[in-house]
Amino acid sequence: MKVILLDNIKGVGKKDEVINASDGYARNFLFPKKLAVEANNENMNKLKAKKQSEQYKKDVEKENAQKIAKQLDTITLNIKVKAGENGKIFGGVTSKEISEELKKQCKIDVDKKKIVLNENIKNIGSFDINIKLYEGVTGKLKVKVISEN
Secondary structure: OEEEOOOOOOOOEEOOOEEEOOOHHHHHOOOOOOOOOOOOOHHHHHHHHHHHHHHHHHHHHHHHHHHHHHHHHOOOEEEOOOEHHOOOHHHHEEEHHHHHHHHHHHOOOOHHHHHOOOOOOEEEEEEEEEEEOOOEEEEEEEEEEOOOO
16 A cells, blocks of 8 residues: 655655555554555645645745855955954954854844854954855855954
8 A cells, every 4th residue: 555654754764755555554553643644646636735835945945045145255244353463363253253243234144053164263364254055055255354453
């Protein structure tokens, strides 16, 4: 019997997958526990519509990420910090600070987890920073760290 899984089941399959299950397993275990539904025309159409809607959402998110990536390529973000001798910064510039400054100066909201910093910026100067906006979409941001002294 063909069934559509409603949840991930270890050793059987993943959610929204159509599998062949024995009649007894489907009727006595999967259906009563609401882990699967029969793969009839109505349920197959619902599954197809759900997958199309998910794909549309992914496409829209990717498109928005690409727009933001193009914006980031043209931006130079200035961050003022207190610095000591030899251009050393007290503390450092973190991805959180970059995210907040980007929101404040350019009104672009980027999660701090998406900003790729190997380690905090600890010197004054210009830096190129990669921002992973979406799977396969990466933007480059120029950050200019300047002393406010």
